[in-house]
Amino acid sequence: MPKTPSKPASADDPAAPSRNRWLAVLLAWLVPGAGHVYLGRRTRGLYFLIVVSAAIFVGVKIGGGLSMAFDAPLQKLGTLASMGMGLPYFVLRFVAGYTGDLARPGFEYGAAFLLSAGLMNLLLILDTWDVANGRRP
């Protein structure tokens, strides 16, 4: 399959309004779904905002651990993955002081939800890039 040349969406293409793709990617990282909304895919953006937010909500509700250490290689990966959710991570950690509740049985389960929320948002960032470059509708 021939490689599709990377080009920013143009204003002539009604399916992909002219937008700064780097800003779209930054917005996609900061707020789940915001990149898609910026590119004109409001319904998809809102859909992903709800889904990723649901994962974060469940993770926090059951006291899930929020990865924040950089000591061991797996901890580094876990922290980077959790940071993938963008602003919610930093709000939880630095504004709300949330770290998870080790005493609760949902600590490990909730950590999985929070990690997955971060990883899902990283996939959304990639999708945003593809949409911004016209590779996907």
Place this chain on the structure above:
Amino acid sequence: MLSTHFGLMVAYALIVALFFAGLWRRERKAQIRLFLQVFLGLVGGGLVLAYLMYPFPAHPPAPFP
């Protein structure tokens, strides 16, 4: 729902299935099909694994008698 292992497993499967159905498919029918495949695969697979692991002890044997 969130107070049981099974409830949490279903919640996780629901979120993941919704996410990938929305990400990988554009047509509604295809989205619903992928959602069901992922959701039932995760929940069903979890139940199958649970039954397969049932004969094995929950805790390792004590190292010394």
